[in-house]
Amino acid sequence: MIDIAAANEALKHGDALDVIRWTQETFGDEWLYACSFGAEAVVLIDMIAAVVPDARLLFLDTDVHFPETLALIDRVMERYPRLRLIRAPASLTLEEQEAQYGPELWKHNPTLCCTLRKVRPMQQALAGVQAWMTGLRREQSASRANTAFVNEDAKFGKIKICPLIHWSWDDIWMYINTHRLPYNPLHDQGYPSIGCMPCTAPSSEQGDSRSGRWVGHAKNECGLHADG
Numbered sequence: 001m002i003d004i005a006a007a008n009e010a011l012k013h014g015d016a017l018d019v020i021r022w023t024q025e026t027f028g029d030e031w032l033y034a035c036s037f038g039a040e041a042v043v044l045i046d047m048i049a050a051v052v053p054d055a056r057l058l059f060l061d062t063d064v065h066f067p068e069t070l071a072l073i074d075r076v077m078e079r080y081p082r083l084r085l086i087r088a089p090a091s092l093t094l095e096e097q098e099a100q101y102g103p104e105l106w107k108h109n110p111t112l113c114c115t116l117r118k119v120r121p122m123q124q125a126l127a128g129v130q131a132w133m134t135g136l137r138r139e140q141s142a143s144r145a146n147t148a149f150v151n152e153d154a155k156f157g158k159i160k161i162c163p164l165i166h167w168s169w170d171d172i173w174m175y176i177n178t179h180r181l182p183y184n185p186l187h188d189q190g191y192p193s194i195g196c197m198p199c200t201a202p203s204s205e206q207g208d209s210r211s212g213r214w215v216g217h218a219k220n221e222c223g224l225h226a227d228g
C-alpha cells in the first residue's frame with residue numbers, strides 16, 4: 001500500500017526525473033505511461049527512456065486519431081526502440097459503434113463514445129499494473145490545478161503519477177527545442193492539445209490549453225482524468 005501523502009512529501013523538492021525514478025523504484029514493471037503523443041508526451045517519453053529504457057507506453061487507439069499523430073508514433077518508436085508500445089483498441093469497431101448507436105456518436109454523446117473508445121480499453125490495459133503515469137500539468141485547466149505528483153486514482157483503482165505538474169507550456173517547448181524532439185506538426189497549426197480528429201479544434205483561448213477539445217460540449221476531459 002502506497003502512502004500517497006508521504007510520497008508527495010518526499011518528492012516535494014524533486015523534479016520530473018525524480019518522480020520517474022521513484023515510480024520505477026516503487027512499482028518496478030507494474031506501471032505504464034498512458035500517452036496521447038502530444039507535446040507533453042514527447043518530453044515525458046524522452047525523460048522516461050533515460051531512466052527506464054524499456055518502459056511501457058500505452059496508446060488508446062480510438063481509430064479516429066489524426067494521421068499526423070500516427071506518423072509521430074512511428075518516429076518516436078524509431079528514436080526509442082527499446083520502449084514497449086501497447087496499442088489498446090476500442091471496445092468495438094467504428095462500424096459496430098455506428099450500428100449500435102448511430103453515426104458520429106461523438107457528436108451527440110461524446111461521453112459514451114469516450115467510454116467505449118478510451119475508458120473501457122484503459123480499464124483493461126491497467127488490469128495488470130499498480131500505477132499509471134500521465135503528462136498532466138497544473139496550468140492546463142482549472143480541473144488540473146490541484147494535481148499532485150502522486151495521486152489516488154479512484155476511477156481505475158490505481159495510483160496516478162504526474163511528473164510534469166509544475167511545467168509551463170514554455171517549459172515544454174524549451175525542452176522539445178533543446179533536445180530536438182520529434183513532435184506533432186499540428187501544434188504549429190494552433191492545436192495545443194491533440195486528441196481524436198472529430199473532437200479536436202485549434203484553440204483560441206489563452207490560458208486554457210484544453211479549450212479546443214470537444215468544442216460545443218460541456219466537457220473538457222475524456223473520462224480518464226475526471227470522475228465522470
Ligand code: SF4
Nearest residue numbers: 110113114117196199
Ligand atoms: S475524443 Fe471524441 S472521438 Fe475520441 S473517443 Fe472521445 S468522443 Fe469519441
